[in-house]
């Protein structure tokens with residue numbers, strides 16, 4: 189994750205300007221600066237002609253109607269007027285040119301906002317369904333299995349499928365990365381070119397992007413295609429650091445994501461205007477601003493809502509103020525993105541500290557704000573955890589909700605995991621030790637089932653508390669333990685891992701790189717998973733660990749504190765309670781004390797250890813329960829009018 193990172197900045201007063209001073213309503217202005225909503229222009233190669241429904245309720249889509257009327261003059265265009273029960277546009281019916289493809293006349297049932305039964309019998313299994321279904325558009329820089337550098341990819345790869353299974357119509361829009369390696373590029377091979385090109389006005393000109401599409405697990409996976417997404421490295425950078433044009437790349441993503449529901453005939457129908465945009469982190473942060481500044485003044489997206497999901501507040505997409513003009517946002521809206529660094533954070537005497545902050549823009553223009561755990565929803569309103577946005581977030585406290593992430597229970601299941609040596613479950617733990625022995629063998633460590641094996645998996649980043657691991661390692665290595673680390677990121681940390689492996693030959697292994705199968709084998713094979721994160725919005729590895737009977741030892745912060753119950757050996761008549769250890773304060777000493785307690789419990793108190801494993805394995809971390817809470821937030825978002833009309 190690139191972008192400018194900084195600690196505890198207090199925004200100057202001016203940086204919390206929320207809305208523009210003048211309304212942007214003038215067509216001439218549009219003409220001059222190129223802010224005509226793209227769907228009003230024709231895509232260069234339309235795959236379908238449009239047949240539109242126009243809102244009778246708000247009258248908000250009248251401009252959209254006239255744009256579509258224009259298109260009617262072209263052959264094959266038909267206009268309809270299908271709306272939902274509240275009179276809102278629910279999607280465009282599309283008629284292919286020359287009528288080659290037959291499309292149904294009415295939208296599919298699941299494209300509407302109908303009330304459904306709460307449960308439905310599917311394949312003999314009772315599946316729970318949403319009471320109200322919606323058209324949901326996730327906008328994200330990564331979505332597993334197509335792209336993943338961390339937890340954002342996991343969430344945007346799994347939550348959409350669960351929402352789709354609950355009856356929603358779900359689209360995920362993310363870039364079509366092609367980094368030149370067969371394994372990575374192959375992941376996009378199932379996505380086909382939709383043959384729809386659109387031009388996006390930003391960065392001083394028209395940028396043409398295309399769309400690829402794969403329908404999988406009930407979700408429309410849409411990939412925005414542009415040459416800037418085709419280069420070696422990960423989504424954000426390469427071995428030289430973050431890409432210098434990330435603001436450009438993710439601006440394209442946001443503009444394209446706003447057009448996708450209007451122009452892409454997925455399964456024969458567009459998603460239409462009554463969408464809920466799920467805006468994930470700063471990369472997607474321009475979406476709510478575009479809805480407010482580029483579309484709503486023309487009656488488009490009046491019925492849409494946006495929810496910004498904060499996975500990590502430390503990355504905000506901050507760039508110099510002069511870049512504002514590149515973003516394709518009307519000048520009146522500068523205040524929404526305006527950000528002024530405090531004096532101490534400026535680089536020289538003439539530095540005015542003026543910047544644009546994309547995540548801030550999303551926070552001030554979105555309809556609701558979500559964080560990925562309850563604890564984190566509070567932390568971001570504090571000076572320590574707010575990364576300079578705490579005052580602003582506090583002012584919007586009433587619309588912030590924290591919902592703890594779920595996990596993909598199919599991918600992360602010790603009873604069927606394809607990556608691990610032996611399968612096991614809470615009822616039969618015997619396979620777990622086989623996984624441990626196989627891991628020790630794979631790593632070239634002494635094969636010792638009795639020796640506590642501690643693991644760490646994660647980005648090698650300040651957030652993850654790597655410095656604490658580094659400083660505590662000499663003392664920890666004096667004990668009878670083994671330690672394995674999997675991670676990539678900070679080159680100095682990577683070098684340290686290689687050096688530690690040479691120093692502690694029989695005890696320490698450092699796997700530098702990003703490797704999903706290895707992460708599964710470490711999760712299954714270790715006894716203990718260490719997470720000394722400085723802050724952790726939710727954290728997924730501790731959830732995976734508990735599911736695999738691997739006991740987490742974590743710093744008591746954010747989502748870690750919410751999800752790991754500290755072990756109390758005296759609770760329940762000596763039968764113990766809890767699923768791991770949470771330590772505080774964040775010091776080497778308290779981390780080592782917790783680790784040593786865990787190791788001692790592992791070696792000397794086997795029944796307690798088994799209790800810890802089983803309680804963790806039995807916890808419910810499924811997305812289903814989180815999805816119900818998400819739906820409640822969607823409901824709230826639609827009760828109110830758009831925050832910025």
Ligand SMILES: Nc1ncnc2c1ncn2[C@@H]1O[C@H](COP(=O)(O)OP(=O)(O)O[C@H]2O[C@H](CO)[C@@H](O)[C@H](O)[C@H]2O)[C@@H](O)[C@H]1O
Nearest residue numbers: 338339340499560646647675701702703707725726727728
């Ligand atoms: N070298 C490597 N090889 C293979 N796999 C690796 C790996 N390094 C990390 N991973 C995987 O990446 C994911 C990391 O997820 P986390 O939630 O722990 O952290 P992250 O900080 O990226 O996510 C942010 O977003 C998520 C999602 O909301 C929040 O949980 C979290 O707190 C927040 O910081 C896990 O699936 C992990 O296995």
